[in-house]
Amino acid sequence: MKRVTLAVPVYNEEEAIGPFRAAIEELRDELARRFEGGVRLDVLFVNDGSSDSTVERILSWREDTTDVALIDLTRNFGKEAALTAALIEAEGDAVVPIDVDLQDPPALIADMVELWLNGAELVLARRTDRSEDSLAKRSTARWFYRLHNSLAKIQLPENVGDFRLMDRSVVDAVNALPENRRFMKGIFAWVGFTPVFVDYKRPVRSAGKSSFSFWKLWLLAIESITSFSAVPLIMWTYIGLMISMLSLAYACFIVARTFVFGVDVPGYASLLTGILFLGGIQILGIGVLGEYVSSIYSEVKRRPTYLVRTRHGLSPEGSETAKTMNSKQRTR
Template sequence: MTPPNRLVSIVVPFYNEGQGADAFYAAITPVFDRVPDCDFEVVCVDDGSRDDTLQRLIGLVERDKRFRTIELSRNFGKEAALTAGIDAARGDAVIPIDADLQDPPMLIPELIAEWQRGSEVVLARRADRTSDSFIKRKSAEFFYRSHNHLSTIKIPENVGDFRLMDRVAVDALKALPEQQRFMKGLFAWIGFRTSVVDYTRHQRAVGDTKFSGWKLWNLALEGITSFSTAPLKLWTYVGLAGAMLTLLYGAYIVFRTIVHGVDVPGYASLLVAVLFLGSVQLIGIGVLGEYVGRIYMESKRRPSYIVRKRHERDEN
């Protein structure tokens, strides 16, 4: 008896991607025919879009029974939308991918081939990122190196959310309790037997990026504070170094006073020292506040997302 085909779930977050929904459908569906020994489902997550994205996704559901749409109650952000899609996926393997087609769907058969050879996680690594701007490439490089230097959990460089995860890895990911989720870090934290497939990153098919510089900065802070306490330790050493310098300077003042007597001038240097140390203290309090704020948000135990409605074809 021929064993049934294994199910592969494609998870796609959408936010104001109405113009690209049909282009994504046209790009993803031919891939399914290239892997005849697998069945596919596509879990589209509408992350509170303000354009016609939801209507277009519902249209895809009505056109193709392999498509399902998860409608979130508002915009929760990409990390939450990705979490919602992974939670809803039913497949033996799950592949998150962006709707902008910068990560090529035609790579999916290669990811599946590596999975069938025994890998539990297959990373899609961007070997060529010339389609991204110079600033984006350099900022991403700086983030990965900074994060991996500060954290014991190493995030693979030039690897985004596009990857394949076996069901055992997906179940481990779903068991993690964080509400504030930095998915790239969580993907790396769970581990499992991993292989890598290289590819060339494409230009966006339609639309503009939804990540501004400010959002990317906040995402970077989320990643570092979620997986490292090194910034807290750093300010301990900064304080220790400041105390040592103060003691040395104090000893110098005492020595100079004994030798030369009391010297009244020094208001300018005193003002600079007070302002400098005050600024250092405020920065340290800010770093501490980042961690306390995340503890506060986690303590509320609010869900990462709320589903307003699920749209899928009736199997009957």
Template sequence: MTHPHGTPNAGQVTLSLVVPVFNEEDSLDGFLLRIQQVFEREALIDLELVFVNDGSTDATLERLLQRQQSDSRLRIVDLSRNFGKEAALSAGLHTASGQIVVPIDVDLQDPPEVILQMIERWREGFEVVLGHRISRRSDTWAKQTSAHWFYRLHNRIAEQPLPEDVGDFRLMDRCVVDALLTLPESRRFMKGLFAWVGFRTTHVEYERPERVTGKSKFNGWRLWNFALEGITSFSTEPLRVWTYLGALVSLVSFAFAMFIVVRTLIYGIDLPGYASLMVAVTFLGGLQLIGIGVLGEYLGRTYIEAKRRPVFLVRRIYDPKD
């Protein structure tokens, strides 16, 4: 099987690992050692390591610069401030020069050994090879449950479904990366963008281990906002729901009004009103506020996109070839 451009996926290949880092000084040495162990005997793979320093406030940048002196494969993209992982990942994709590109976290929960399996599938002709987690035992119960329901909700309302239990860890051919770089969004939900561009896709399965060092930067609040970002980026169904909900509430209100009229005409009894009125007012007021909030999410996205600000700003790129 051949590459989409007509050249065989055999022989020498340049692999770029895109590694966003934020305050990961304690994780770098273990990660680089593991990478060295995995790829030191792979003569057909020319490795490039693109680290994106996302505004770290610890010694992450200094550690990377020290390692770069002894390892010319390291390229370091130093962003001007903390822009978030999605922006850092975008910066890494812009910088990576490899024929194939793999985003990977420095915490080693995505085992580098799996990349070799991904490359084998790429050599078969696939342009995207997903890393599919066969178990989320390393995650808390709350994170497992929330992730399950997020995927179910998102895939039910979005036109382009997300593959479940798949993160950013995947192999992408250069043609896929080039397609991603043409997308103009300022607010970027990368999992959705990865799925949206398509291309010929397969997956490899792996068991996700515990994080080796450090701790996750994603707390419950950030995960909640991340989920909202994903849903509002790829579906307008939340807006449409309020049209149907408004029609349903109006229908129920009309039916209740007719009931009061008929009751009064037949029995001559007024329905006691204060408690029922307060319930109705507060209920409808709550619905209106929620609807305004949903509308505000989309309006806010439109407002940010209309400014056309760049996704990230680079302070400096440290390239050992310069």
């Protein structure tokens, strides 16, 4: 029997647990019908520091089945850390990261599993219609993919989120990467493997509201670029060279004009403009450098990506992968 684990990070999603449970029960029936009981479906929740009754509702679900497990983190570490925890702790032959809000339709997983059983190592769910998202969200997503793919060598497939099916070989490759600050979409793309696409229309949220503000999305975009591209650093070499050449050209112009027309008194406006412009360029360059230094500072401390308070339905020490990674952490 093949085992598929759904990796589900949750943060204050008490209203969405009920509809998600109903959708998963329908998915289980579909898998049993289509694959004649040859596929087992587990659900692994990672509670990322929820302050509502999310944990209680998951534990209530767990009382009715042994196929639901919960990892309760000690605080809110962020979705990327929660997803990392889910991938490390998941023990299925294939793992499917999915959000609990049903914007990633669980019914699509049956098609993904069929492709996996036919030999696909990586099945990506691609959004072909995002009309249910706001215009601002669609526009910023489009700009983000274009900016990232123009700056980074690792190309992100457009309109593909975390919702995907990964064979165990893919999950092990992702878990083997050592960095603490993890932009998961970039990591998924970095490990490679040949993808197979399944297209779908993105629906509205089943309940609750998204916890991702514009500021969080902005910080995530910066993290993605600084994690997978050195272009923002390299470009300042060329900006500095261009400003130096323009300054030399302007100096030559001033010398030539002085020989022809004599010495004049320059205006303060042009001098102030030049000082402010160069000062702004320098501060901007320092800011870009600071982003990379911040990433280096975070990595060299080697703090764990997440900490677990309790596990429900899992080994108290965690999976074999988690044990190995924790052992590496302690020896650093």
